[in-house]
Amino acid sequence: MGDNDQVSHWNAPVAGTPVHAVVPVPGSKSLTNRALVLAALADAPARVSGTLRSRDTDLMIGALTALGTRIEGPSGPLAPGDTELVVTPGRLHGADVECGLAGTVMRFVPPVAALATGTSTFDGDPAARVRPQATVLDALRALGADVTGDSLPFSVSGAGSVRGGRVEMDASASSQFVSGLLLSAARFDDGLELVHVGRSGVPSGPHIEMTLAMLRESGVSVEHPTASSWRVAPGPISAVDRVVEPDLSNATPFLAAAAVTGGTVRVPRWPVSTTQPGDAIRGILRDMGASVTLETADGADHGTLVVVGPERLSPVDLDLSAIGELTPTVAALCALATGPSRLTGIAHLRGHETDRLAALAAELTAVGCGVTELDDGLEITPAPLHGAPWRAYADHRMATAGAIVGLVVPGVEVDDIDSTAKTMPGFTTMWAEMLAGRMT
Structure with a gap:
């Protein structure tokens, strides 16, 4: 299944001069x-503004709509470009759910379907069928849901409620297993007591903090008594009108462009305080020698992030366990640094859209970089680089990593640049406008 089968080859443009641009980033x-799931389960209609409209978010809209939620634009039926959404909860019923490659859909929506009446079937792109999924499905079974299957395709047969209660699971492969249960847990009869029992910790902790913060904003009583346990009390989920922040992880390739070309990139509306993991790029770029400044007016809750690239990038030794989604961008930067770098804490990336560790090792090696794949990361040793085909593996962040390398290495050809539509439609236009200095 899937509607993203078209593959487009793209010759990554070289930046002949330092990049100087202002780059607005979508939501x-x-x-x-997360906002859409909470709004679908809320006790009244809510408005979500500044939403990202991409393949992943449109799949979420499609899934929740199929299950009985009404999602409209500001003045009526939803149009493709609408970023202000009015979400009206409805009576949940069984449906066919298309997941594409969206981890948030395949892991956040099954608990919602368990609260519906009737059977919901889930499937997605071929690559999604090998992504870890059994953890959340086994947990739902333990909480009283009727689930058939352990990976895509699978089905959830709902009777209008879920018992809930205590469940143990190993979420070391993805924080989405935790967030997926927490988002719906207030609607379970007995709420939820969730305990992580893996030998390693849950990765991408900031994403769980994001979920907890949004639950509390929605009036849900949620506790995090230990590093590996969470409690959600049963009760209503309040409707909350939300304004979505820019996607800071999607901003990182553009900021990397300043770093590798010695240029300046400015990203407006960067939040002063945020739960987004992408905010960590500020410290990473500083560690690599870039100048990083958040320009804000007194008392403002957001400002303009300004990154000025150094003459040469410094190598780093980083534990990326909490911010694994930044690994492709950081790995591309490390390939262009002055010495060897080490990125660790990211074994869980083998279960993302592709095995990102193997993919990064293969593609950086193909352009001439020295790469050693570790048990939980990568050692990257820069060397003179050359042009070569760059495989994206249908992975949006692998595609943008190729674009970063291509800024300074002629002849890098990304085989599937359209994969960026997963989270950033129009990426190639944004990239070209950045290089031309036309973005405002």
């Missing part, structure tokens, strides 16, 4: 899809 995928 956060992570915030958008």
Whole structure:
């Protein structure tokens, strides 16, 4: 299944001079899809503004709509370009749910379907069928849901309620297993007591913090008594009108463009305080020698992030366990640094859209970089780089990593640049306008 089968080859443009641009970034995928789930389960209609409209978020809209939620634009039926959405909860019923490659859909929506009446079937792109899924499905079974299957395709047969209660699971493969249960847990009869029992911790902790913060904004009583446990009390989910922040992880390739070309990139509306993991790019770029400044007016809750690239990038030794989604961008930067870098804490990336560790090792090696794949990361040793085909593996962040390398290495050809539509439609236009200095 899937509607993203078209593959487009793209010759990554070289930046002949330092990049100087202002780059507005669309809304956060992570915030958008959490906001949509909470609004679908709320006790009244809510408005979500500044939403990202991409393949992943449109799949979430499609899934919730199929299950009985009404999602409209500001003045009526939803149009493709609408970023202000009015979400009206409805009586949930069984449906066919298309997941594409969206981890948030395949892991956040099954608990919603368990609250519906009737059977819901889930499927997605071929690559999604090998992504870890059994953890959340086994947890739903333990909480009283009727689930058939352990990976895509699978089905959830709902009777209008879920018992809930205590469940143990190993969420070391993805924080989405935790967030997926937490988002719906207030609607379970007995709420939820969730305990992580894996030998390693849950990765991408900031994403769970994002979920907890949004639940509390929605009036849900949620506790995080230990590093590996969470409690959600049963009760209503209040309707909350939300404004979605820019997607900070999607901003990172543009900021990397300043870093690798010695230029300046400015991203407006950067939040002063945020739960988004992408905010960590500020410290990483500083560690690599860039100048990073958040320009804000007194008392403002957001400002303009300004990154000025150094003459040469410094190598780094980083534990990326909490911010694994930044790995492709950081790995591309490391390939262009002055010495070897080490990125660790990211074994869980083997279960993302592709095995990102193997993919990064293969593609950086193909352009001449020295790469050693570790048990939980990568050692990257820069060398003179050359042009070569760059495989994206239908993975949006692999595609943008190729674009970063291509800024300074002629002849990098990304085989599937359209995969960026997963979270950032129009990426190639934004990239070209950045290089031309036309973005405002």
